[in-house]
Amino acid sequence: MNRLAPAKNEGFAGFVLWSVAAFIVAVFAWLMADILIHGAAQISWDFLSTAPEKAGRRGGILPILVSTLLIMGVCLLAALPIALGTAILLAEFTPEKSAFGRMVRRALDVLAGVPSIVFGLFGNAFFSVYLGLGFSILSGGLTLACMILPLLIRTLEAGLRANPARDRLAAAALGLSYGASLRHILLPGAAPALLAGLLLGGGRAIAETAALVYTSGYVDRMPGSLLDSGRALSVHIFDLSMNVPGGDQNAYASALVLIVLLFIVNVTTAGIVSRWRKTGLAI
Amino acid sequence: MSTVPPLTDFVSTKIAPAKKQPVGLIETKNLSLFYGLKQVLQSVCLPIEAGKITAIVGPSGCGKTSLISTLNRLTDLIPDCRISGRVLFEGSDIHAPEVDVIQLRRRIGMIFQNPAPFPFSIKKNICFPLREHGIKDRKEQTERLETVLRDVGLWDEVKDRLTQNALTLSGGQQQRLCIARALALKPQVLLMDEPCAALDPLSSAVVEDLIAALKEHYTIVIVTHNLAQAKRISDATAFFWSQNGMGRLIEQGGTKQVFEAPQNALTAAYISGVRG
Numbered sequence: 001m002n003r004l005a006p007a008k009n010e011g012f013a014g015f016v017l018w019s020v021a022a023f024i025v026a027v028f029a030w031l032m033a034d035i036l037i038h039g040a041a042q043i044s045w046d047f048l049s050t051a052p053e054k055a056g057r058r059g060g061i062l063p064i065l066v067s068t069l070l071i072m073g074v075c076l077l078a079a080l081p082i083a084l085g086t087a088i089l090l091a092e093f094t095p096e097k098s099a100f101g102r103m104v105r106r107a108l109d110v111l112a113g114v115p116s117i118v119f120g121l122f123g124n125a126f127f128s129v130y131l132g133l134g135f136s137i138l139s140g141g142l143t144l145a146c147m148i149l150p151l152l153i154r155t156l157e158a159g160l161r162a163n164p165a166r167d168r169l170a171a172a173a174l175g176l177s178y179g180a181s182l183r184h185i186l187l188p189g190a191a192p193a194l195l196a197g198l199l200l201g202g203g204r205a206i207a208e209t210a211a212l213v214y215t216s217g218y219v220d221r222m223p224g225s226l227l228d229s230g231r232a233l234s235v236h237i238f239d240l241s242m243n244v245p246g247g248d249q250n251a252y253a254s255a256l257v258l259i260v261l262l263f264i265v266n267v268t269t270a271g272i273v274s275r276w277r278k279t280g281l282a283i
Numbered sequence: 284m285s286t287v288p289p290l291t292d293f294v295s296t297k298i299a300p301a302k303k304q305p306v307g308l309i310e311t312k313n314l315s316l317f318y319g320l321k322q323v324l325q326s327v328c329l330p331i332e333a334g335k336i337t338a339i340v341g342p343s344g345c346g347k348t349s350l351i352s353t354l355n356r357l358t359d360l361i362p363d364c365r366i367s368g369r370v371l372f373e374g375s376d377i378h379a380p381e382v383d384v385i386q387l388r389r390r391i392g393m394i395f396q397n398p399a400p401f402p403f404s405i406k407k408n409i410c411f412p413l414r415e416h417g418i419k420d421r422k423e424q425t426e427r428l429e430t431v432l433r434d435v436g437l438w439d440e441v442k443d444r445l446t447q448n449a450l451t452l453s454g455g456q457q458q459r460l461c462i463a464r465a466l467a468l469k470p471q472v473l474l475m476d477e478p479c480a481a482l483d484p485l486s487s488a489v490v491e492d493l494i495a496a497l498k499e500h501y502t503i504v505i506v507t508h509n510l511a512q513a514k515r516i517s518d519a520t521a522f523f524w525s526q527n528g529m530g531r532l533i534e535q536g537g538t539k540q541v542f543e544a545p546q547n548a549l550t551a552a553y554i555s556g557v558r559g
Contacts (some may be wrong), residue, residue, distance in 0.1 A: 170399035170461070172360055174468065175388035184411060185401055238528045272500060 035255050042253035052220050053261055055244045056236060059237050061254055063222040067137060067230025068206065068261075070223060071216055074141025076198075079149050080111070083197070085189075086149075087156035088182070096161075105154070112150035119147045120211035135229040140216025147211055148201030160186055161195020162240055195273040209234040209259065233258045308502050309354055309391075309472065313368035316349050318371035323349050325529045326368065331472075336494070336503040338513035338538065341523030342553070346530025347506040350523070351474045354504065355391040356384050389416060392465030396477040398457035400449035400464070404439050408449045408460060409467050416468060431463040435493055453484020459493065464501070466497075473497065475505040478510065491516060492520055510554060514542050522550045 046060055053059035086104075094101040123143025133139045163186050171181035187194075209232075217229035218239065231239075237254045240247030294343045307330030316324035324346040331337050333354065339347045349358070356377060358364045370377045377387055400408050410424045418424060428445075432438040441452070449460055458478060465473060475494065481488040496514045497503060507513050513520055520542070521535040534541060534550045545551040 164399075165518060166395060166397060167401060168398040169357065169360070169395065170401070173357055173393035173395075175357060175385040175544065176412060176415050176465065177385060180411075180415045183405075 027090075032259075035252055035259065038249065039252035039256035040252075042249055043256060047253060048257070049258070051222065052236075052250075056220065056240050056250055057244060057246050061233070061236065061250075061257065061261050063220055064231050064233055064236045064254070065218070065257070068221050068233045070137045070226065070230060071139035071144065071208055071212070071232055072202070074138060074226065075144040075148065076202065078142055078145035079152055079201070082145075083149055083156055086153045087160055090153070091157045091160035092182075092186075107151055108150040112154070114148060115210075116208055117210040119143055120214040123211060124144070124214035133215030133227065135215065136227045137217070137223055137230040138226045140224075140230070140232065143215045144205040144208055146273060147208070148205050150218045151204070152197040152203045155193045155197030157189030159197075162193070163189040195269055198269050198273075199266055202269070203262060206262060206265065207234050208232070209238050209256045213238075219252070228260045234243050288378055294296065307331045308373060309351075309504075310371045311353070311368065312371065313369060314350075315367045315531060316346065316353060317365045318341060318361070319363040321547050322529050325526075325531050327530075327532045328353075329532055331502065331504055332519065333471075334498070335518040336498050336505060336516055337519045338517035339504065339506045339521050339523065340508075340510060340513050340553075341530070342525065342532075343508075344523040344530075345523040347523055348476050349530070351393070351476060351504055351506055354472075355388050357388075357393065360535040361382065374379055382411065389468050390470050390472060392468060392470035393474040394458070394461055394476065394478045397481050398454060398461050400452070400457050400460050402450055403461060404446045405452070406445040406447045409464050412464060413467055422442060427467045431466045432460075433461040434466055434497075435463040436489070437463060453486065454490055455482050458482060458490055460487070462490075462493065466501075468504075470501065472502045472504065477506050480508060502513065505554060510542075514538060522547075522553065524549050524553070 032150050048058035048060060048065065049062050051063050052061060068223065090101055090104060094104075120143065123139055127133045127139040128135060133142075167185050167189065168181065171185055211213045212232050212235050216232060216235075218231055218235065219229035220236070221228075223230040233254055237251050237258065240251035240254065309331040309401075311327050312328045312511060313327075314324060314327040315322060330352075339350065341347055352358045353370055354372075354377075358366065366378070372387070372391070374522055398439070401411070403411075406428060409428050411422050413427060423438075429438060429442075432441065437456060440456060441447075441460075449457065452460060458481075462473075462478075478494070479490050482490060491512060494503060494505065498516075498518075505513075505517065517538045519536065520538045522533045522545075523530050524533045524540060525531075534545060534547045536546075541550065542554055545554060
């Protein structure tokens with residue numbers, strides 16, 4: 001018998017534990033089933049490959065998919081290098097208890113807890129108005145980058161710190177430069193943490209609505225460039241279900257697409273990072 | 284061991300040549316070491332002769348590991364670590380500003396108590412440091428890979444699984460891989476910090492035989508708790524003792540002399556098992 005499984009005679013406590021677990025699974029299953037039942041019928045190649053019509057009641061979501069992917073792309077391209085740099089600075093060049101390190105970490109932890117709508121307002125004021133990017137995919141992506149940076153940095157920093165000291169010593173004793181040990185030993189060692197950060201951050205970003213309403217806007221046309229406004233899937237779902245009477249069916253279908261997208265992102269990230277871990281990052 | 288070229292082939296010109304004939308290949312002069320305010324080594328003057336195995340023995344906490352970590356400047360990595368006195372390698376101060384620490388560590392290799400192979404393949408463990416040191420030629424890499432793995436007696440055990448993760452090897456094999464990895468860079472000196480302490484008796488015996496065999500081509504400094512091992516394999520022995528929390532060199536000399544006719548009462552007591 002599995003020694004982790006509760007014994008049959010645990011009585012009330014066992015019953016409560018199992019009930020809680022069953023409840024959580026049931027809620028998740030209900031949510032997925034609801035979206036599948038209401039959304040699956042609408043999904044077709046046409047839905048994925050045409051533009052929305054009648055404010056989204058009819059037609060598909062192609063421009064919205066494209067905008068979503070562009071916003072995510074901008075977000076990750078902007079966030080990853082900054083997160084890597086900051087995490088390396090914090091984990092490798094800042095003593096854990098130094099005033100500077102503590103200050104940066106405290107600031108990041110506070111930022112990680114800031115509601116996304118505040119990031120939206122900041123993004124609007126800074127990227128859209130002050131930098132003059134307007135309502136655009138660029139503004140939206142950069143705002144999301146700010147939003148997920150604290151999470152990415154903290155997970156990456158933890159991952160780098162978790163590298164065993166003996167690997168650093170062994171690398172130094174072989175006369176390896178810091179850059180070489182970082183590329184081949186320390187960063188691959190932090191890969192699982194990078195994966196966790198990307199999944200959490202990417203998941204948060206792809207499902208984000210509030211921060212995007214103020215920055216990348218509502219326009220559901222196909223974006224011509226990164227400076228065009230573009231509607232993200234989550235904004236589309238919000239708009240269809242709240243502002244468009246008769247938009248519920250397509251809202252469900254869009255939600256299903258969003259979940260599948262999230263799933264694909266998870267699986268590919270996991271694949272890439274596990275490959276990276278095996279072979280080392282070859283630069 | 285005939286595959287290893289003679290010592291003179293390894294001498295690079297990156298470190299300034301000797302100004303006068305040194306007593307040893309490596310020599311510490313009044314070397315003191317501090318971690319923050321705490322002094323852990325006091326005025327150590329220790330010559331290490333070329334082509335010999337020098338054993339460093341003494342009880343725990345007497346600064347043995349700290350001492351050998353200064354010889355390849357690995358102590359640079361420890362924050363708050365400060366040294367006074369000098370460490371000469373071929374007569375030149377290794378802390379001089381013009382010394383390239385990467386070249387220094389290439390010439391003075393180090394093996395740790397716990398085997399520390401990198402978490403990738405056996406082959407990459409050896410070839411990646413070579414690449415980083417500018418040996419890009421695949422053919423030469425492969426040759427050195429086979430040579431050093433044969434030198435440490437690992438070739439027949441791993442030749443069919445060179446692409447396997449090095450962490451899947453047994454502890455003794457991992458330690459021999461680490462020695463091979465250090466040898467691949469053709470160092471002059473090998474520093475070994477209790478290389479057998481974390482191994483089972485059988486692996487320990489294999490690694491010990493290997494160390495004895497390496498003496499022919501390398502200068503070896505080995506820290507060991509195991510007095511019997513020091514007696515078996517070393518040519519010279521340096522005995523350290525902790526006084527007021529500070530490590531001091533009590534006695535040094537030929538292994539036979541230190542073990543059979545120690546000059547200092549502390550050495551005699553430690554070696555006979557009365558103290559320590």
